[in-house]
Amino acid sequence: MQAKALTRSAEQLAPLRTFWLAMLAMAFVLAQALGAHARAAPESFVDLADQVSPAVVNITTSTTVAGPDGPGIVPEGSPFEDFFREFQDRNGPMPPRRSSALGSGFVISEDGFIVTNNHVIERADEILVEFFEGFELKAEVVGTDPNTDIALLKVEPEEPLQFVSFGDSDAARVGEWVMAMGNPLGQGFSVSAGIVSARNRALSGTYDDYIQTDAAINRGNSGGPLFNMQGEVIGVNTAILSPDGGSIGIGFAMAANVVTGVVDQLKEFGETRRGWLGVRIQDVTPDLAEGIDGLDEARGALVTDVPEGPAREAGMESGDVILAFDGNEIEDTRQLVRIVGNAPVGTTVRLRVLRDGKTQTLAVTLGRRETAEGAVPAAQPGGEPAEPETLEVLGLTVSPITDELRGELELDDRARGLVVTDVDPASEAYEKDLRAGDVIAEAGQEPLDEPAELETRIEETRDAGRRSLLLLVRRAGEPRFVALSVDPQD
Incomplete structure (x- = not known):
């Protein structure tokens, strides 16, 4: 009887045991998933640093600075002003002096093309590139783009150089790990790590598209690469936000998808050739949208003026709202400026505009921005004013x-x-x-x-x-x- 009772008890407990075994299995699977997710954070950056270091370079520039013509080396009105004037009268003007600056860069081809910041090499008489292996080469400037602060250099190596490739900066996600390399404060080949803090930051330029990171970036890091975990360059370290000049964890790297277009043009032409639409525009705010017939939300770019140029030739008018450019929906003026600037000069694109409550399509053949910088808007047609009244x-x-x-x-x-x-x-x-x-x-x-x-x-x-x-x-x-x-x- 006792054996039968135990058997029945075991039979009654079997479903409960099955349930707990299933729960334990689920817990194990969940723990494995969480563990895999936790391991997404790198245990170290050693392998990545070893992989990309040979392509990262230190850049030293030398510039001749003319000596002052007058006693401007002391404040005007200083009691020493007369003394220095007499000194210069006796000894002649002070001779020119040499000034040096430090920066960073990275090799993008085995034959010696190097990317850095324009402000690193601007006005330099001589550019010296130091490689990770310890040798140095003189570099020549291929071309520069002050608008994005990008410069392309070229060295002539005796053997093929190790290089790195650009990645898709648009695929970078806030929170993912990144690594910066460069020459901070002249220390040379220094590595720092952090995460992508934000994307699509604008500082002051028309074509700005910065990745923000908390990886330590200091003076001398300018022009160095910001890597993703696959060893691809997703940004060029350019600027920091700091009250005292040191890193406080707010650094900015120009997005690679902007840099690649600039580099390709500098390599081919030695200069940039950006598309030009030929309009003045402003953002559509909610109160402006309320006053525009047919616009149900604040979007697009509102045309304020149409000077002589491609847009006027295509029939665009002041007051048009540009809703789409070459198939791309336009949210604001910043997006439109970047898309137009990246478009090839001389191509014909279709613009969808809103005018008088109706949409229409215009075909515009783009001009070149660099040759139209001084374009002045044409005045509106004349008309005789009525008798003065207020x-x-x-x-x-x-x-x-x-x-x-x-x-x-x-x-x-x-x-x-x-x-x-x-x-x-x-x-x-x-x-x-x-x-x-x-x-x-x-x-x-x-x-x-x-x-x-x-x-x-x-x-x-x-x-x-x-x-x-x-x-x-x-x-x-x-x-x-x-x-x-x-x-x-x-």
């Missing part, structure tokens, strides 16, 4: 352009619009930086000549159920769009 509306006092105002504001003879003669400091217009002397060229994307036309545009905006009126404002010839609320109390 209007107070939306916190603004406006008047037609008179000969007197044209002279005071140095306006072109063909300029048209309404001159702002006063702005209520308590108004929305004042908050949005409208000031006396501004010229309102358009309202609701229609040209203005008389104050009454502005009143008409306001009423039309209200009747259409829109809350904002879009104004094209020019100040010293520079155009921008401003959206002002049109409530019934005005």
Whole structure:
């Protein structure tokens, strides 16, 4: 009887035992997965450093600095000023002196092409490259791009050099491990590690696309590579954010996908050749979007002016919103500038624009940015102003352009619009930086000549159920769009 009872008890416990065995198996699998995930963090960077070190170089530059012509080596008004002037009169001007600077770089081909920062080699008379193995070679400048702070150098090695390749910086993810190498503070071939802290950072340049990292970057690291864990260069270390010049864990590396395009052009042409659309643009803010017919959200690039150039030839107009460029949806002006700059000169691309509430496609043949830097926007067609009168509306006092105002504001003879003669400091217009002397060229994307036309545009905006009126404002010839609320109390 006892044996039968034990057997029944074992049979009753069997499902419970199966359940716990399954739970233990699941726990084991989970532990293995977590362990694998934890091992994603490298145990060390030894193998990676050994792999890429031969391709990383130290760069030393020498520059001849002319001696001062006068006693400027002491502050003006100093009691020593007369002494140094007499000294120079007796001994002649101080001779030129040599100045040295240090930086970093990396080899990208076995025949000796080297990438570094433009500011590392700018104005250098002599560039000396030191390799990991201990030998040195003189380098010549192939080309530079101050816009992205990239320079391409060339050395003539006796034997093929070890080199590194660029990776896809767009694939870099925030939080992944990276390693920086370079010549910080002249220490030479130094390694630091960290993570990608952020992407798509902009500092001050038009084509900025920086990877932010907390890997230690100091003076002398400029021009050195930022590696991913596969040994690919995903950025060129360029700048740091620091109150005292030392690393505080906020460093910036120009993204490799920007650098590769620049390097290819420098290698082929010795200079950059960026696409040029020929428009002035501004971001579409939510209040601007409210005033643009057919635009349901703040996106695209709003065209403020179309000077002589490719866009004008293709029929683009001020007030158009560029929604897509060559199949790429445009979110803001920064994205458009980068895409256009990366496009080949002379190619014909299709732009989808919003105009008068409807979309249309324009075919534009791109010019070259570098040859169009000094392009001046063309003035708008002329028109005779009406008799002088003023209007107070939306916190603004406006008047037609008179000969007197044209002279005071140095306006072109063909300029048209309404001159702002006063702005209520308590108004929305004042908050949005409208000031006396501004010229309102358009309202609701229609040209203005008389104050009454502005009143008409306001009423039309209200009747259409829109809350904002879009104004094209020019100040010293520079155009921008401003959206002002049109409530019934005005």
